[in-house]
Amino acid sequence: MSQQTNPLGKQQEYYRKRYLRNLPTAFCTGCGNGSILGSFVRAVDALIVEKKLRKRDILCVSGIGCSAWIPSPYFKGDTLHTTHGRAIAFATGAKIMNPKLNVVVFTGDGDGAAIGGNHLIHAARRNIPMTVFLVNNMIYGMTGGQSAPTTPLHVRSTTYQRHPEPPFDLCRLALGAGASYVARWTTFHVDDIIASMKEALLHPGFAFVEIISQCPTYAARFFNEYKDALTPKEQEQFQRSPGAWMLKALKGKRTGKELDHPRYELTLKDRTIELGVFIREERITLTETLQALWK
Amino acid sequence: MRPGVYFVDGGIACAEGALYAGCRFFAGYPITPATSIVEWMAERLPQEQGYYVQMEDEIASMAAIIGASWAGGKAMTATSGPGFSLMQENLGYAYLTETPLVVVDAQRSGPSTGQATMPGQQDVMQARYGTHGDIAPIAFAPWSVQEMFDFTVHAFNYSEQFRTPVLVMADGEVSYMREPLQIPKQGALPITNRRSLTSKHPRTGEIFLRYEMPKFGDGHDLLVTGSAHRPTGVRDYSPRYHRATIHWLFEKQKEAGKALHQEGLDVESRHLDHAEAVIVSFGAAARPSYQAVLAARKTGESIGFVRLKTLWPFPEEQLARLFKDLKRIFVVEMNMGMMVREIERVGCEAQVIGIPKVGGEIHRSSEILQQIRG
Ligand SMILES: Cc1ncc(C[n+]2csc(CCOP(=O)(O)OP(=O)(O)O)c2C)c(N)n1
Ligand code: SF4
Ligand SMILES: [Mg+2]
Numbered sequence: 216m217s218q219q220t221n222p223l224g225k226q227q228e229y230y231r232k233r234y235l236r237n238l239p240t241a242f243c244t245g246c247g248n249g250s251i252l253g254s255f256v257r258a259v260d261a262l263i264v265e266k267k268l269r270k271r272d273i274l275c276v277s278g279i280g281c282s283a284w285i286p287s288p289y290f291k292g293d294t295l296h297t298t299h300g301r302a303i304a305f306a307t308g309a310k311i312m313n314p315k316l317n318v319v320v321f322t323g324d325g326d327g328a329a330i331g332g333n334h335l336i337h338a339a340r341r342n343i344p345m346t347v348f349l350v351n352n353m354i355y356g357m358t359g360g361q362s363a364p365t366t367p368l369h370v371r372s373t374t375y376q377r378h379p380e381p382p383f384d385l386c387r388l389a390l391g392a393g394a395s396y397v398a399r400w401t402t403f404h405v406d407d408i409i410a411s412m413k414e415a416l417l418h419p420g421f422a423f424v425e426i427i428s429q430c431p432t433y434a435a436r437f438f439n440e441y442k443d444a445l446t447p448k449e450q451e452q453f454q455r456s457p458g459a460w461m462l463k464a465l466k467g468k469r470t471g472k473e474l475d476h477p478r479y480e481l482t483l484k485d486r487t488i489e490l491g492v493f494i495r496e497e498r499i500t501l502t503e504t505l506q507a508l509w510k
Numbered sequence: 511m512r513p514g515v516y517f518v519d520g521g522i523a524c525a526e527g528a529l530y531a532g533c534r535f536f537a538g539y540p541i542t543p544a545t546s547i548v549e550w551m552a553e554r555l556p557q558e559q560g561y562y563v564q565m566e567d568e569i570a571s572m573a574a575i576i577g578a579s580w581a582g583g584k585a586m587t588a589t590s591g592p593g594f595s596l597m598q599e600n601l602g603y604a605y606l607t608e609t610p611l612v613v614v615d616a617q618r619s620g621p622s623t624g625q626a627t628m629p630g631q632q633d634v635m636q637a638r639y640g641t642h643g644d645i646a647p648i649a650f651a652p653w654s655v656q657e658m659f660d661f662t663v664h665a666f667n668y669s670e671q672f673r674t675p676v677l678v679m680a681d682g683e684v685s686y687m688r689e690p691l692q693i694p695k696q697g698a699l700p701i702t703n704r705r706s707l708t709s710k711h712p713r714t715g716e717i718f719l720r721y722e723m724p725k726f727g728d729g730h731d732l733l734v735t736g737s738a739h740r741p742t743g744v745r746d747y748s749p750r751y752h753r754a755t756i757h758w759l760f761e762k763q764k765e766a767g768k769a770l771h772q773e774g775l776d777v778e779s780r781h782l783d784h785a786e787a788v789i790v791s792f793g794a795a796a797r798p799s800y801q802a803v804l805a806a807r808k809t810g811e812s813i814g815f816v817r818l819k820t821l822w823p824f825p826e827e828q829l830a831r832l833f834k835d836l837k838r839i840f841v842v843e844m845n846m847g848m849m850v851r852e853i854e855r856v857g858c859e860a861q862v863i864g865i866p867k868v869g870g871e872i873h874r875s876s877e878i879l880q881q882i883r884g
Binding site for chain 1: 534535537556557559561563565566567569570571573574575576577578579580581582583585599600603725726727728729730731732733734735736737743744745
């Protein structure tokens with residue numbers, strides 16, 4: 216660990232001490248998961264400092280995949296690292312049994328949208344108060360680069376020469392299913408992610424935040440068009456860290472608005488992906504309706 | 511329900527047993543013949559300030575009760591064959607994470623959808639070996655409406671005492687049949703409650719998770735994972751840690767077996783004195799079996815009766831003792847012959863003869879008599 220030479224060393228030390236377990240990271244160099252964890256502890260810290268959240272009330276639940284390792288074991292708080300695809304269902308039981316818990320699910324695109332897609336739509340429909348951070352790296356990272364339901368059409372994965380299916384728009388799915396807070400960002404937009412995480416953690420209902428992320432180990436080739444557009448100097452510079460130019464590709468184009476209109480637009484393989492907050496609404500929640508049955 | 515005698519079906523008895531034991535969370539998905547448990551829990555739990563949640567499937571139901579258990583509640587689900595199959599992966603998670611909870615399987619005649627509404631006992635090996643990996647389950651087999659109540663209470667107690675899932679392997683017959691049920695006064699049956707956290711590592715102060723069951727929200731920074739882990743919960747695939755974990759699960763099952771024996775919850779035997787032969791059975795199949803024993807004894811045959819109250823841990827030692835001087839052992843079960851293999855392993859010198867029956871019908875005692883005389 217080289218935090219001594221890092222200009223952010225002091226700040227990192229602050230978060231590390233308070234919110235992280237002192238364990239070596241398992242993520243590949245340049246992976247988006249580390250910065251998502253960093254954003255999460257910053258959002259949590261801000262809310263704790265603002266006295267809007269207690270750390271002991273946070274429960275992080277995750278499934279199986281690289282993204283599931285973001286909280287477990289790194290987040291120094293209660294964590295429940297479950298089975299592939301089922302994190303939201305585990306989280307549902309914990310939240311209902313103890314509504315005081317602030318339940319946060321970390322899931323991947325395979326975990327949350329393929330094997331666990333059914334739990335996602337039902338949790339959204341129930342409007343159970345919890346936050347789902349779905350890390351969409353457009354690939355199955357942990358198992359070695361196989362196609363996911365989010366993989367762009369016609370790219371190469373380790374299961375297909377030319378991926379034959381169109382990808383899911385997960386925010387539309389969550390909206391359609393009834394989620395009352397829905398947002399999408401990429402790992403490039405760290406400040407927006409932190410702001411959105413803070414909102415989502417306090418949102419009184421089901422909050423879904425999709426974070427498009429980079430998997431430099433298996434998904435770099437999805438961004439080849441961006442790589443080709445780099446200057447020779449950049450090409451050389453980024454040779455050894457595909458994560459860096461992938462991040463650049465995730466920057467997108469600013470459109471300036473949110474709600475109804477996206478804040479940014481990202482073009483990837485002829486597809487335009489809108490980034491921003493799509494809905495922010497207060498609706499009756501499952502924990503309320505269940506307790507109403509007591510009377 | 512208040513203490514007293516009621517004429518109800520086994521499903522209601524089971525649900526009332528759960529409430530008596532302190533269950534406050536039920537997640538389920540409707541399936542015959544477990545629906546009467548599900549519906550009764552749905553009606554009764556809100557009256558007890560508890561939660562019934564109808565999940566999107568049995569995978570989610572199993573997941574939700576694990577989450578609820580770690581959030582501090584006594585939790586349960588009930589299902590039948592197809593749902594029990596769907597629960598297996600998360601059930602394995604509950605074994606590895608040592609999560610106290612209760613699963614009721616009102617077995618029906620399979621495989622697949624099979625004879626959806628009709629009873630069977632074909633999941634007994636699924637209870638033992640259903641999930642991947644090595645597990646060491648505790649599974650009760652009630653044979654009456656009263657035992658649907660009692661065994662559900664015991665199941666909760668054992669799950670809390672040994673921090674493990676406990677199965678109630680009922681069947682379509684005992685969960686739908688109506689009989690008198692005596693609900694005891696609060697306190698008449700002992701209730702084991704969760705042990706709070708006491709043990710910390712002497713040097714590091716880290717929490718060890720053994721029989722004490724901590725819960726979320728108490729500031730313990732719990733690390734719960736279905737991956738191989740150290741006693742502190744930190745993921746670690748080293749052979750020595752995982753080996754120790756698996757050995758520990760089996761050790762606990764052994765301890766539970768001893769406790770079950772001491773409480774008389776392992777096997778029940780009747781008319782074994784001077785018996786030459788015995789009928790062994792469990793659950794609903796034990797009912798006609800016992801009738802057959804009584805009928806045979808009337809005509810002077812020296813035959814006894816042994817009933818398994820717990821299927822797992824298999825009460826090997828106890829059975830070996832009971833079977834010592836027998837010549838023939840008949841095993842009556844509603845499947846193609848599953849527990850008979852276990853009996854063979856402890857059958858001593860005796861000849862072990864299976865009396866299997868499939869097709870969704872309980873044995874008739876005359877059928878059993880014919881077989882033991884044939
Ligand atoms: C039931 C089950 N099926 C398959 C697997 C293997 N598996 C582990 S992680 C994974 C994919 C994870 O992909 P994703 O959710 O996108 O997470 P990422 O690693 O990309 O962050 C799969 C298929 C498993 N653990 N369990
Ligand atoms: S495989 Fe991909 S997602 Fe997984 S840690 Fe490496 S870069 Fe990250
Ligand atoms: Mg992925």
